[in-house]
Amino acid sequence: MDLRKLAGVLTLLYGASVWAGEPFVVKDIRVEGIQRTEAGTVFSYLPLKTGDTLNDERAAAAVHALFATGFFKDVQLLAEQGVLVVRVQERPTIASVELNGIKDFPKPQLLDNLKLVGLAEGRIFDRAMLEKSEQELKRQYIARGKYAVVVKTTVTELERNRVSVKLDVTEGNPAKIRRINIVGNARYRENDLLDEMKLTTPGLFTWITSNDQYSKPKLEADMEALRSLYLNSGYMDFSIDSTQVSISVDKQDIYITLNITEGDQYTVSDVKVAGAKGVFSNEALRAMIDIKPGQIFSREALTAASDKIREEMGDKGYAFANVGAIPDIDKEKHQVAFTFMVDPMQRAIVRRINVTGNEKTKDEVVRREFRQMEGGWFSTSKIKKSKQRLDRLGFFGATNVETQPVTGSNDQLDLNLSVEEKPTGNFQIGAGFSNGEGLTLLGGVSQSNLFGTGNALSTQINTSKINQVISISYTNPYFTDDGISRGFDVFRRRTDGTTTSISQFSSLTYGGGVRFGVPVNDDETFQYGLSLEDTTLNLNSNSPQRFVDYINTFGSHNQNVLGTIGWTRDTRNNAVNTTQGDTQRAFLEVALPVSGQNFYKLTYNQQWFQPLSRIMTLHLNGELGVAGGYGGQELPFFKNLFAGGTGSVRGYDLNSLGPRDINNDALGGSRRVVGNAEVLFPVPGMEKNQSVRLSTFLDGGAVYGGKTEVPASEGMRYSIGLGLNWFSPAGPMQFSWAKPLNPQSQDKIQNFQFTLGGFF
Template identity: 55%
Template sequence: MKKPMTLTRLTLALAAVFVTHAASAEAPFVVKDIRVEGIQRTEAGTVFSYLPVKVGDTMTDEKTAAAIKALYATGFFKDVRLEARDGVVIVTVQERPSIAKITLSGIKEFSEDDLKAGLKQTGLAEGRVLDRSLVEKAEQELQRQYFNRGKYAVEIKSTLTPLERNRVAVQFDVVEGDSAKIRQINIVGNKAFKEKELLNQLTSTTPNWLTWYTKNDQYSKTRLAGDLEALRSFYLNRGYLEFNVDSTQVSISPDKQGIYITVNVTEGPQYRVSDVKLAGQMLVPEAELRKLITLEPGEVFERDRLTESTKKIGDRLGNDGYAFANVNAVPELDKEKSTVAFTLFVDPGRRVYVNRINVAGNTRTRDEVVRREIRQMEGAYYDAEKINRSRDRLNRLGYFNEVNIETPSVAGTTDQVDVNVSVAEKSTGNIMLGAGFSSSEGLVLSGSVSQSNVFGTGNRLSAQINSGSVNTVYSLSYTNPYYTIDGISLGYDIYRRDVDASELDGVGDYETSTYGAGVRFGLPINERDFISFGLTYEQTSITTDADSPTNYQKFEEEFGSDNDTVRVDTSWARDTRNSHLFPTRGLFQRVAAEVGTPLGSLEYYKLSFQHQQYFPLSKRFTLMLNGEVGVGGGLSDKPLPFFKNFYAGGTSSVRGFENGTLGPKDDENNALGGDKRVVGNAELFFPLPGLKDDQSLRMSAFVDAGATFGPNDDQHRYENFAFGDLRYSAGVAVLWVSPLGPLKFSLAQPLSSKEDDEEEMFQFTLGNVF
């Protein structure tokens, strides 16, 4: 590839010699005309625009050399000659060939279109003038792309094929070879921690059973830099303030198939915190700011806790309008005692007001739908907490792919900012046909049509059909989340629900068909608490047979097969979870009541309480504790309808037992459900080994407990609540948000089963099952 460059320089030198020789034969002259010869694609005007000589100018040796140099510099020509005839300058050029076609062969690791797009950015593209130096640059860029994928044995060869009309075809032949794998990672200099523990902090790893998917066994310079920072954070969070990565060596085996990494570190001593002081301008009482400091004297230093403390102080000042507050932590090391004291210097800056709130990007959603979720007010002090809450509320709407809030200063002022809310809308309509499968219901067909932002108003409209062997649901619902300006919601529901309990093993046979219509209201008490109230009318048809439990048959005989209910539903809920799918902190509490009023033929009540809380144990481990209690009964000397009973057992309560089988049973050992229900779960969530950063997949280890109780127990074992009658199980579970929908499966071992319990160790659900 170096030869053409040499020829070009030689041509230029020879041309210069020729010009010099010609110039020595003729004296300077006035240019009467300029002619261009040899051009095929290039316009004559383009040549004239680059020439430093015009008609009427005096042609000299210096201008001749400058003209040749200028035309070569365009890159359009591989040869340039100047001649003079009776005052006419004749410019004779030989154009570089144009690129007619670029082909790549042997490409498997990348998309050919993506690589061509990358080559175009380097200047090599079809239709452009060929520059051999760009071909070399393209080879290097392709090689770099393969090196980033760990293919160090790649071979790339370029071939230029001349074509008619001064064109050329460029072909890159690629032999990709195999990806080089990280064969060994060594950490040298560690004393306080075992090498295995340190290697667990790195994303890069040697081949294992999951690296075919994660590709983490392929060397990447960027990934290694991130790993070294993770290693540094590991030490700094354990008090090693003077930790340092001295050097990193990366070597490759002669066959270019193996990568060997050696990291040399110096740990230094472990430091404890001796004191934490506050200094500077503290506009908030010092006692209040001290409560935000999580770093305590006497403890081992942790950088994350120091960062958290400074951020909390900055956020607290931001809540009072000090948008540009700055908190700097200055350490004082005592190397003899291995202690460190910190002084947190607080600089609040100016108090800032909000000038205007601007909304952009909402092409379909009405402006008022966005603005009613914003908690920051124009003309008020800047409040960081309200702005963050506004961002969370907009994200929770589900109307936008992205929500960005910026607070630029207002030009010409020192104490005002604008709040610019920028959203990127997404499609909020959804038509879905799908299928799911659960271990309890078998095949479940589903279909839905929904629009969560009807005409940009923020109102929701949906129609759903879900067909399973046990539950079949048809529903139509409409919700206006802002029926009033204060955020009171109004919704309507029409539905049909068919239940065929005979399809569940171990549960008493019966069938119900329920038609219902209702109206509901919701009232937000604050940002976390929500109260709802609903009124529903239902008509239920009951079908029993000779195999149905006796009390089911008696209920049908006494109250008939057709009943109606005027039902009142009310609930209070508090939700502080940071995510609805994979929460890592926060709690969810709910108290609910369902009452069948005297306006219908069925009179009953059902009360339930749930408390669920998530505790972040570390960045990777989250503990979830969940408790549920339910109680129900009849009113006006009427019993609780058996089809309103509580059930326990299965994937949503106590895994390891068949769905709905824990509790009162008839003489045939069929589960009847009960008027009381107790369920408890403790679950430890963590990433699947080898998939540390995959947000769509996580694993858990759990312990479940629960059962139902009631007076309808023919075996007289679950008539009254007793801890000895609770059933326990333990196991592991995996939740994967797959392209087909959520996939949940668990492997559980019952710990306290009785002889007649219906066990089911492996349970799973695929798709959205309602």
């Protein structure tokens, strides 16, 4: 090829003039036109050196190599008496990147995204890169449903071969889903199918959830929800044939159409099992499968049966067991039979448990909660129990256990436990308000995972119109290696009932004690303790006569040695965001005979949590309490049981239920009963936030015992209402609005009630 023709071709291809002439031997190379780029950089990319013969092929390769660096917008090759002159014109650098009109995103986030495609201060400017940047910006907004977004780019040349880049963004409004059409449905109404989908047309809460804005991942999830609905209802041949998503000309309205084929409904004709010989008999395997002939086919039931068998096999150590349900479909009869093929594989030993993520918490604190041991047979139930115990600690926001086969071994595996630590310390100083406690000044430090040891230490200074408390508590949950806990408490508590719904008296109590907890099993603990209380009582002119009589008999200053015995059973899946499980607590407090008074208090509480759906949980709570004196003595009035308000029967004033004195103030009593039924669910649009939950509730409760001076004050009281629970960084907060169902004329009503923070 003639070198002059080659020069013309390269000029068209690269927008540059290149050397054209007869081949010659390069005696020297000189670079001209560089400002920022080092000459050595040009030489490193140039596929030529002195002594080489320059011809048309090498000239093309040299120009291509220099353009490929992206540093230059023009390259010329010239010959001067055996010297190859490489004359370049550098691309400008980006001096600044400016974003205007941004409201939906933090600017630093968008600048980081643009940097990934090459648009950033100090980078080489390239028109192609600028177009990519515009597309990246538009992609970010389209992902939020703003299809009408407009990006206008302005490039301004500056001195020293630099440019400034300005991107003006007109965000526009997000496009809304105006219509979702489902074509081909006969078994379910269209509205029923739309209820299964998250995507929807604009409604009351869609401004929070954004579910009225189109999203491809959400649509795919909705299609899977429809598929699950049909497959769990027996429609094995169900299919989504096509999806059409269209947008209006003004890019403000979106229309979605799903074309489906339902097919016929299938029933189960037979269920068989095979395999797992030596581990489970076929009869035992069949008993694990909750599918009966004649039932409508359900993919969910089929998956649950496979998981059940796999879990039972895993509990025997067969971590790698394969379980598959082989269908035998009869299209004519619309029936399907299944044979569950079970292959136990090799029984596995846990070689090692690897713990990661516990940067603060000591390794032993995590491992002592684990019931699966290294060197032991793999057990799914022990691993599940281990994860449950870790979740109950409250030290971790998330825990995850994964199995990893050991390379070169078919009977060993490692467990990789990853935890995500969350703050366990809390420093509080400030004020709060409760319509039961009034203004509360608060200060204190608490740490439930002291120095990563799992020990708990808390100090509190709380003051309100009713209770003023100064306390120090310390608990070592593993005082002994086998899990016996030991704790100490010291406190000063002043109670002033003169401004509340309870009868008029005030008390000042100093106390301290030691307590122990002995684990019975993984879910049950037995507690016992010993404490000393020193109490001084004060009455006023409005105090009931029975209070005056008590002080005349026992005096205003009392010292009591209290013995405590308790039992706790806890099977909750999580201590904070509980969705399943139950708790039972029984607690007995007895003033020992060496005390100034002889009395006892026995309380029992049970809570039960059951999921109603993926996001809704039923919570039932029941409490019983009984107290009295022994040895011929009566129950001290300051140890009476009370009910009413947050924590018992909402909608009634705090501690206002039960027997009353002549001033209609609550006396308390010797017997207490409380019951609550509550449905918990997330705030719409905040389904992933586990710290905030709404509730609807029905409360009931009463206090009995003690002679009332107000007729009809005793008896059960009921209320219904709405509540909000928030586990805030400062402590639990509860808000409720309740309507009493059977109030009496003398009852004290408080429809709205709240408590801020958790106090000692």
